[in-house]
Amino acid sequence: MSDRKKNRRKKSMNQKGDAAVGQAEDEENADFIIVSFTGQTWHFEAQSLEDRDSWVSAIESQILASLQSCESGRNKARRSSQSEAVALQAIRNAKGNHLCVDCEAPNPTWASLNLGALICIECSGIHRNLGTHLSRVRSLDLDDWPGELTQVLAAIGNHMANNIWESCTQGRTKPTPTATREERESWIRAKYEQRAFVPPLQPSPGPQLPDDGMPVWMLSAVTERDLPRLLLLLAHSTKERINAPLTGDASPPHSALHAACQLGDAVMTQLLVWYGIDVKAKDSQGQSAMKMARKTGSKGCIDILLQHGCPNETSPTTATPVLSRRSSTASLGRTSSRKRVS
Structure with a gap:
């Protein structure tokens, strides 16, 4: 489709006696943009229109191959999809999990495994920057969920988590769903990195526990x-x-x-x-x-x-399972004279 548009534009320009300008414009826009399913974009500029089209074709082929691979694995996933759906619903039903644990945005779809809490997509990016020693982030919708992980999330939930991590806010205002990234990051880092709102182990003043x-x-x-x-x-x-x-x-x-x-x-x-x-x-x-x-x-x-590396005296250890991504749709589009690959 992009080639037909390009040819029509060249033809129109040639009819107006302005073919040189049309060709220059095409050469000038020999670039393309890759767009992820999360909305992230990467802009690339090719040396020529032919190079650009070759790159787009190669990327398109890889997307197709990836989707075909996901499709072959989907049949296997369907067999366990019902039990996983029940487990994920148990997580969503945990007390407080209808709101993001950090900014109270409704219907959060991301989770911090070790905190046992659900977070919105805006807060999830900040949690990732904390490092896995503080927050292990996974998507409820995009990742697979082994049973031991769903058990942790269902057992804790946002209410229990915030009884610990937000027990003593000292009058500080919690961010809202419309908060800026800077406001969210300041709160989240104080909450988990600095542990500023965690209650003491002993309620009354006294010597510090060893x-x-x-x-x-x-x-x-x-x-x-x-x-x-x-x-x-x-x-x-x-x-x-x-x-x-x-x-x-x-x-x-x-x-x-x-x-x-x-x-x-x-x-x-x-x-x-x-x-x-x-x-x-x-x-x-x-x-x-x-x-x-x-x-x-x-x-x-x-x-x-x-x-996690504990020796097994009776059989060889198994590799740590990887939480695989579920398939997502992909498409090729064009914005103005640039190619956009999703």
């Missing part, structure tokens, strides 16, 4: 199946505090991860692993968390441990 106590407190929270308390401890933690060595009478029989696997609690197991607990640590009897999970028969805990 770092090496964190493993004991986490073990207690897991043993008592107290998820909000565990989330608060994790919000105050670093990888070093979670794995602080204990000696003497204060040393627990095993780690919080051992306890979570012994209980078969995939949610707590996944959270502890995301926040950096040592999956290879042995308890006082020389047993690994994997051995605990196998005794319990918890496939969810076993899968999580294998995905």
Whole structure:
């Protein structure tokens, strides 16, 4: 279609005796724009119209090949689509999940896995910039969702998350759905990076709790199946505090991860692993968390441990599954005299 328009324009210009100007204009616009399904654009300028058309043809072929590959995988995905749809609806139904956890925009479609919260697309970009050690971002609509991930999101939800991350806002105003990117970023970085609104571990003034106590407190929270308390401890933690060595009478029989696997609690197991607990640590009897999970028969805990490098004594470890993108439509269009590839 673009070639026909180009020829018609040249013909019209030649009839007016202005062929040289028409050719110059075409050569001047030998460029094209690639547009992603999220609206991002990349502008490229070719050396000639022929080069431009060759590039567009090659890109178009790759889009077609990608869509055909997605189509072949779609049949397999359909078999599990119903159960996944039920799991995703459970996430959407979690308390507070009808609004973005950070700006309260309605119907958020993105998630922060380790925070257990739903976020809107505007806030999701800022979460990605925080780094995966603070926020692991996934799309409800575009990504596949293994069972252990949906369990975490359904168990926590925005209400529970904000009871921790926004407990003490100190009078600071929360951004609205119409907030600028700068306003959102200032709030989100203060909330998760600086942990400015997280309540203290102890309500009354007193001496600061020692770092090496964190493993004991986490073990207690897991043993008592107290998820909000565990989330608060994790919000105050670093990888070093979670794995602080204990000696003497204060040393627990095993780690919080051992306890979570012994209980078969995939949610707590996944959270502890995301926040950096040592999956290879042995308890006082020389047993690994994997051995605990196998005794319990918890496939969810076993899968999580294998995905994050815990040694498997009975079979080779499996690769960490990749959350694949679902297929999206693609099209070729043209704006003015530029080619636009989506």
